[in-house]
Amino acid sequence: MHSGLRPRRERWWLHVLLLLATFATTTFVGIQLAAGYDPRLALVDPRSGLMGITPALVLAGMSYSVPLLLILLAHELGHYLMCRRYGLDASPPFFLPFIPIVPLPGTFGAFIRVREPIRDKKILFDMAVAGPIAGFLVALPFAAYGILHTRLNFEPLGEGTIFFGYPLAMKILQLLLTGHTFSSVHVVEHPAFMAAWWGFFVTAINLIPAGQLDGGHTLYAVFGRRHRLFRWPVLVALVGLGFLYTGWWVWAGIVLILTGLRHPAVLDEDAPLDPFRRKVAAAVLLIAILSFVPVPIEDSGDLAPLRSPREGGGTVVHQLDLHRGPEASGRHGDTRGSKDREVAFEERPRLVGARSPLEAGPPPA
Numbered sequence: 001m002h003s004g005l006r007p008r009r010e011r012w013w014l015h016v017l018l019l020l021a022t023f024a025t026t027t028f029v030g031i032q033l034a035a036g037y038d039p040r041l042a043l044v045d046p047r048s049g050l051m052g053i054t055p056a057l058v059l060a061g062m063s064y065s066v067p068l069l070l071i072l073l074a075h076e077l078g079h080y081l082m083c084r085r086y087g088l089d090a091s092p093p094f095f096l097p098f099i100p101i102v103p104l105p106g107t108f109g110a111f112i113r114v115r116e117p118i119r120d121k122k123i124l125f126d127m128a129v130a131g132p133i134a135g136f137l138v139a140l141p142f143a144a145y146g147i148l149h150t151r152l153n154f155e156p157l158g159e160g161t162i163f164f165g166y167p168l169a170m171k172i173l174q175l176l177l178t179g180h181t182f183s184s185v186h187v188v189e190h191p192a193f194m195a196a197w198w199g200f201f202v203t204a205i206n207l208i209p210a211g212q213l214d215g216g217h218t219l220y221a222v223f224g225r226r227h228r229l230f231r232w233p234v235l236v237a238l239v240g241l242g243f244l245y246t247g248w249w250v251w252a253g254i255v256l257i258l259t260g261l262r263h264p265a266v267l268d269e270d271a272p273l274d275p276f277r278r279k280v281a282a283a284v285l286l287i288a289i290l291s292f293v294p295v296p297i298e299d300s301g302d303l304a305p306l307r308s309p310r311e312g313g314g315t316v317v318h319q320l321d322l323h324r325g326p327e328a329s330g331r332h333g334d335t336r337g338s339k340d341r342e343v344a345f346e347e348r349p350r351l352v353g354a355r356s357p358l359e360a361g362p363p364p365a
Helices: 012-037 055-085 121-149 168-178 191-206 214-241 247-259 275-291 326-332
Strands: 094-097 107-111 162-164 297-299 309-311 358-360
Touching (some): 012 107, 012 191, 055 107, 055 121, 055 191, 121 168, 121 191, 121 214, 168 191, 168 275, 191 275, 214 247, 214 275
Antiparallel strands (some): 094 107, 162 297
């Protein structure tokens, strides 16, 4: 299928501007993640600029923004290049900046505009699945790197602390790379880990089998007019998941109001897909399962009381009061008078990559 229309002139300045704005907002989120991951980066430097942000902190923040943007770019280029392959009129990716405050990702994702209707089921299928497959594959190496560089956390849980539920893909990678699994409760995630986490989350959202989402296109291409049988069950499932995580109610509303439950018809609606594409559809279903997590984000108040992790073979010291004021002199036998409180950080944080099991309990002495 090739469009007879002349290619239109793209507003490249707008695409570049949105990309730069999204790079800025995601890097600012990355700075917050990096400061939490390595507190030494958050120490105030006299040479630091706005809000104590140093070049080292910005560079560390890019370990989140660059992987995340590459994952989103891979997803949208999958759609875009498939449109170009079939001669469809489609725009380059539009990136969407968002509020740069953790736990938000700093972006609302990206999208392309397909400017003409798709009338062929095979083209619809290829265009729909190319994005999630590309984004998922690019997220995997960043997830692996993030897992190996995520550090243990022995600090007590603070009120209002945010924790992330891990999808099955990350659990499997944890087992393959470290020999054990861990949860967000007992670690401080590396920024690249969080970039991959958002990449998997975006993949899962896009593969919701409804409306104009990638999952909705794929479902329609596989089942044709029978896709209508899945409309209300999918919506009911999202509403039910909302009792675990209220954000699913938002997505139920988006699916119902913005994308709709109906799918535009193609000319060969009832023609079956060939065996290869059916196998690809099964692979995309597996990607959806591996990327999905029922409770993506939760507050520490929603968790049962938990103890700090313990790892055999060493102690992690994150903070140490080297000197205290007069009020603490009796406790430590320190008679040197009032001194500023100093904070010492370990030179090498203990990473979860070591092949040793994690246990509940205080850190070993």
